[in-house]
Amino acid sequence: MLELGYSVPPVIYYHFRIPHEDLDFGLRVLGNDNDVLNLAQYIGDNKNPGIPLRALQEQLQKDFEVGVSIDNVFRAKAIVTKIVKGDYTKQYEFLRDYVLELQATNVDTTVKIDVYSEHNPSNPTRKFKRIYICLDPLKKGFKAGFRDLLGFDGAHMKRPFPGQVLTTVGLDSNNDIYPLLMSLLRQRTKVVGYGSWSV
Numbered sequence: 240m241l242e243l244g245y246s247v248p249p250v251i252y253y254h255f256r257i258p259h260e261d262l263d264f265g266l267r268v269l270g271n272d273n274d275v276l277n278l279a280q281y282i283g284d285n286k287n288p289g290i291p292l293r294a295l296q297e298q299l300q301k302d303f304e305v306g307v308s309i310d311n312v313f314r315a316k317a318i319v320t321k322i323v324k325g326d327y328t329k330q331y332e333f334l335r336d337y338v339l340e341l342q343a344t345n346v347d348t349t350v351k352i353d354v355y356s357e358h359n360p361s362n363p364t365r366k367f368k369r370i371y372i373c374l375d376p377l378k379k380g381f382k383a384g385f386r387d388l389l390g391f392d393g394a395h396m397k398r399p400f401p402g403q404v405l406t407t408v409g410l411d412s413n414n415d416i417y418p419l420l421m422s423l424l425r426q427r428t429k430v431v432g433y434g435s436w437s438v
Contacts, residue, residue, distance in 0.1 A: 278307070278315035279322075292316065327399050331367050338370075347375040349420075373420035381419050386410045389419070400425060 278299065290298070296312045338350045350372050354365035386409055393405045405422040 275311055275314050276318070278311060279318035282315055282319045334367065334370065341372070341374070345375040347378070349373040349375075349378070367425055369422065369424040371420065371422045377417070377419055380411070381409055381417065384412050386412075390416075 281299070281302075282295065292309060292312055295316060296307055296309055299307045299312065334352065338352060341348050341350055350370070352370050353368040355368050357365055388410050390408045391405065392408065393403050396402045396404060402423065402425040405424065407419045407421075409417045409419050411417040
């Protein structure tokens with residue numbers, strides 16, 4: 240339980256009958272760490288992870304014919320949600336590898352990552368602030384078929400990491416939208432310096 244990030248409460252044993260099993264071997268104990276993990280697997284395999292907690296609790300009580308606390312349902316659902324949606328902080332760890340791969344495959348691609356300064360310089364981890372990407376083929380194509388029209392667009396991201404996705408697009412010779420650069424910011428900014436959007 241400690242490895243899941245929860246304090247260890249006193250163990251409460253609940254005996255329940257497993258459906259379609261004889262009572263001689265169908266009694267099990269519910270309430271320990273493995274049961275929460277088993278509930279998580281059951282939710283992930285058979286249920287919609289977006290189901291409300293109370294509805295999920297009722298469904299589990301109906302399927303297992305035993306009382307399941309809302310706390311155990313919440314813990315099991317949190318495990319399933321983390322598995323289904325992924326761990327966002329772990330995905331940010333792959334960002335540097337993504338940048339290195341971009342620069343290895345497209346030599347003149349411009350990628351800039353900005354991180355928050357760390358109070359302890361010996362700490363190897365940094366907190367993501369923003370990233371700017373301008374792919375080399377898009378940059379060369381824009382310069383070759385230059386049009387005097389650029390469009391800026393932005394979208395706000397919500398939980399768990401709010402921020403903005405900003406894009407710059409141009410028009411190609413067929414009047415089609417031509418993506419030029421992308422930027423991801425962890426926080427909303429009121430003013431964007433146009434000098435930082437150079438191609």
